[in-house]
Structures are given as C-alpha cells and as structure tokens.
Amino acid sequence: MQRCHWAGQDPLMCQYHDHEWGTPLHDDRALFEFLCLEGAQAGLSWRTVLAKRARYREVFHDFAIDRVAAMGDAELAALMGDPGIIRNRLKIGSVRDNARAAQRVIAEHGSLDTYLWSFVDGTPIRNGWADRTQVPATTERSDRMSKALKKRGFRFVGSTICYAFMQATGMVDDHTADCFRHRAA
Numbered sequence: 001m002q003r004c005h006w007a008g009q010d011p012l013m014c015q016y017h018d019h020e021w022g023t024p025l026h027d028d029r030a031l032f033e034f035l036c037l038e039g040a041q042a043g044l045s046w047r048t049v050l051a052k053r054a055r056y057r058e059v060f061h062d063f064a065i066d067r068v069a070a071m072g073d074a075e076l077a078a079l080m081g082d083p084g085i086i087r088n089r090l091k092i093g094s095v096r097d098n099a100r101a102a103q104r105v106i107a108e109h110g111s112l113d114t115y116l117w118s119f120v121d122g123t124p125i126r127n128g129w130a131d132r133t134q135v136p137a138t139t140e141r142s143d144r145m146s147k148a149l150k151k152r153g154f155r156f157v158g159s160t161i162c163y164a165f166m167q168a169t170g171m172v173d174d175h176t177a178d179c180f181r182h183r184a185a
Contacts, residue, residue: 004179005132012050024124024170028112032102033063036095038165039156040086055084060095068099094155101153119145126173135174138163
C-alpha cells in the first residue's frame with residue numbers, strides 16, 4: 001500500500017496517516033488537542049509527539065478546554081517532571097493559555113470549529129501534489145490563521161505549525177497523488 005513518504009514503515013505513523021491525518025475534524029475538543037500537540041512538536045518530530053499523545057491526554061484532562069483553562073500554576077509546574085510529555089516550560093504553559101484563548105473564541109463564534117474552519121471557508125482544500133517536494137510548509141491561509149490566533153492570545157501557532165494543523169485536521173488534504181488516501185478521498 002502506497003502512503004505519503006513521511007509515514008515510512010513505522011506502525012504508529014502509518015496508523016496515524018491511514019486513519020487521522022487529512023480527515024476533516026469538527027470537534028472542538030479534538031481541534032484544541034491538535035492545535036496544542038502541533039505546538040508541542042515545534043523543533044521536534046511528529047513521531048515524538050504522537051508517542052506521547054496518550055500521556056498528554058492524561059495530564060491535560062483529555063484536552064477538555066474548560067478543565068485545561070482552569071489548571072493552576074502548581075499543576076503546570078509539576079508537569080516539568082513528567083517524562084511522558086515534552087518538558088518545555090513554555091510549551092506546557094501554552095496549553096493553558098491556548099485553552100483560555102479558545103474559550104474566548106467559543107464565546108464569540110459559538111465554537112472553535114466554526115472559527116478555525118473559517119480560514120478555509122468551511123470546506124477542505126484538496127491539493128493534488130504529484131510528489132512530496134511540492135507540498136508547502138506554509139501558505140497564505142496558514143499565515144492568516146497564525147496572525148489571527150496570535151492576536152487572540154494563542155501561543156506556539158506560527159505559520160508552519162498552523163499549516164501542519166490544517167493538514168492534520170483535514171482543512172487541507174495534502175496526501176500526495178500516489179498515496180492510497182488521496183485516491184480514496
């Protein structure tokens with residue numbers, strides 16, 4: 001079975017590629033989770049984050065936005081000693097900051113889903129890249145999303161992170177033309 005090059009032969013990456021990456025996602029909790037995990041990936045491999053996802057879900061209350069927003073400083077500080085997550089103080093703190101920013105977005109727009117999907121006009125963008133060298137790291141839309149999220153108080157949301165988030169949540173379908181998921185879409 002032909003997959004996008006980045007999935008390789010790693011079972012965890014193949015499972016993620018085959019069942020999640022590029023699938024349109026509209027659940028606020030799940031969108032929040034991906035936004036935080038993409039931010040945690042900054043400077044690291046997605047494989048590293050994916051291997052730690054279960055522990056992230058445990059320590060961040062399954063990414064329940066209101067529960068994460070209510071986390072105290074001591075609870076966040078204690079996570080610096082947890083080898084099951086990426087122990088970077090700024091990245092850990094950004095999860096709570098992002099939850100609080102998400103609460104404001106939800107209050108204003110009704111849902112995180114409505115707001116985030118507005119950057120693609122509510123419809124997935126299906127690209128037809130012939131090979132991996134054509135897939136961009138950022139786009140004008142990810143630039144706009146990054147700028148808007150930063151203005152609203154989100155952290156670890158640069159344009160590259162936003163584009164990876166858009167790919168992960170199906171806002172953008174970047175399965176290459178030779179990938180079985182591209183043909184199935």
